[in-house]
Amino acid sequence: MDRIGAPAAPPAASAPPLVAFDGVSAGYEGEPVLHQIDLNLRRGECVGIMGPSGSGKTTLLRTLLGQTQRLAGAVREHSGRAGALRVGYVPQLESIDWSFPITVEQVVLLGRWRESGWRPWFSRRDRALARQALERLGIDHLRRRSIRALSGGQQQRVFIARALIGDPDIVLLDEPTTGFDIKTRHDFIHLLGELYRGGLTIVLTTHDLNAVAAHLPRLVCLGEGRVVADGAPPRVLTPDVLRAAYGAEVAVLRRGHTVYVVEHEDAPLEPPAAEPPAAGPAPVPERAPHG
């Protein structure tokens, strides 16, 4: 699978960034997790935040949500409309209580809790918006089903629909493919591509370098709370960057626009002699210089 396609109206480089981190250090209870982060997120971008566990990926998302303690620097927002930046947040599926008795439509409607007034029920307009969001994600037919009766991929779409119903300026997804099988991950990348091409600004964290990160238009690699690299996958998924971030030696293969990270250098990279050679140019391993 190639990288996800560009949006109809690509982000203008001259426009002010939707969100700008200027030398931001942030963390919890006075302890910094992020150090001196400089990062611009433009409207209509799809950005993947990668890095090892504890590198500050989730803290970066939480800083965007205003849930961390900012110790230095500033986060500037230019939503271009009155009021604060509207952020849609899609949590890790592991954090959800699946025994909770709630239907798909009710989950999506929760995204309208603020706009829908003080009455305990939702208006006809709220329900119409929920249906629109579910239709956009191709799961309108599931709206009366219990959330726990859905597959992982469908559940993910429900939470994206909940994020979209609030008409967000930016959508944040925390480890969206954790626990997904190959097919579900593949479908998710396609969905991400559709949303990106539709002009949505997306920031997601991921551990999945080959199946997710390599397909995104822009990657930010964090290591120990600092930005190690920022750019298109071929610029970020390099042995030098990955060694600096993960402290591990890896090989990187390139085929066309796609980059593959090979975690175990000792693994057999070539197919057995009996099998016919793969079509197209043979991948050339790019190895990190040792020492």
Place this chain on the structure above:
Amino acid sequence: MAELLEPFEFDFMRRALLAATLAGLLTASVGVFVVLRRLSYIGHGLSHGIFGGAVVSFVVGINFYLGATIWGAFCVLLINAVSRRWQISGDAAIGIITTAAFAIGVALISRERTFTRDFEAVLFGEVLGISNGDVAAIAGTMLLVGALCFVWWKRLVFVTFDEEVARASGVPLAWVEVVFSLVLAATVIACLQVLGVTLIAAALVIPPVTARLLTDSFARLFFLAALTGALTGFLGVYLSWFVDVSSGATVVLLQAAVFVLVLALGGLRARRRERGGRRRERDALAGMPRSPLG
């Protein structure tokens, strides 16, 4: 027939039946959030902790409802603060704080043995001795909780289902915690006279858990839990007249019986569904052409 209507002839029984119905409705409604937020242990701990508040109110000479509410809310807020600030698990914090609060009450009673008997009602419930003021306190708490649930319904559902995203979406989590703590403390205190410290946790937990077995919709769960709580409250006190058993214990035993019944019926239904599925599978196999090898 006249015998069956006998409990309604007495003023104290009519008051007790009304109080138990309202208390069952109130505890079950608040219990829905307690159970779904996995805070069942807090109901158990808090009822014990509030016993300390009841004794302190008596010793200091302030109104029981006021003193115990402040004490209970303080206990819950302290549990939240301790578990968040010092990374102590919630159940451990509940265990420490509520038992310490309970122990304060026991210590005060052991020093002032003269008023030991006054607290038997708080410990074990004494619905037959309930006053009009106590019924008014339960009804008032119920109206307050009902109004809060009505206005904050979406916030409460959002926080209960997905606290992380609720906070990210601007739901004032700290306020929800404070209000929930006050509601829980007020509910426990208002219903102490009916069920007592030792049984109130069961009334908070059993009806919502029973209702959960019957539905997958949150609104229906809330309605069914409240209905179960109210009916078992009424029937428990009514039956206690005939079986001559403590009213609080009868209410809780009835709730437990309903739970077991629903659980058993659910098990039977699941087994029947499973058997039906196997039969359909066998029929489908029987209709298939035989394998030339078989």
